[in-house]
Amino acid sequence: MLSTKAWAELLGISVNATPPPVADYAKRCPRSARQVAVRAVILQGVVAVACDVDPDPIIDWFHQQRIGSAIDDFVASAKVQEPGVLLAEDDRTYNLWCYAQKARRKGELLEDLNWGVLYERRYTFEWLDGMQDWDEVTCDA
Secondary structure, three states: OOOHHHHHHHOOOOOOOOOOOOOOOOOOOOOOHHHHHHHHHHHHHHHHHHOOOOHHHHHHHHHHHOOOHHHHHHHHHOOOOOHHHHHHHHHHHHHHHHHHHHHHHOOOOOOOOOHHHHHHHHHHHHHHOOOOOHHHOOOOO
């Protein structure tokens, strides 16, 4: 059984922490830095609850903040990556998603592939593309 990293290398997919940017790609992300930052804060709360953190204080904090005031500094400092960097990571995630789906249909397993993480990354890039609202995103492969 291969590790995800070894498997990706065999498929020619970058295993660097950040893949090389796609040169000469200039289409900006249709989502604002604020939209991305707010989504990140919301997802962090969801992850905390999924890890058995008591949801009541998290929900209370979200209600108190109305996802804005106390997180303004964080949201204001958020920046969207350059288009070539986003596209390179989007391409890598899409390729991994498609190849992983194909391997799963064949019954091939990877020893350390976290399907939940790969799915959420694919979901996020689909949302970042701006074609679908968050609750309408589909991850087809």
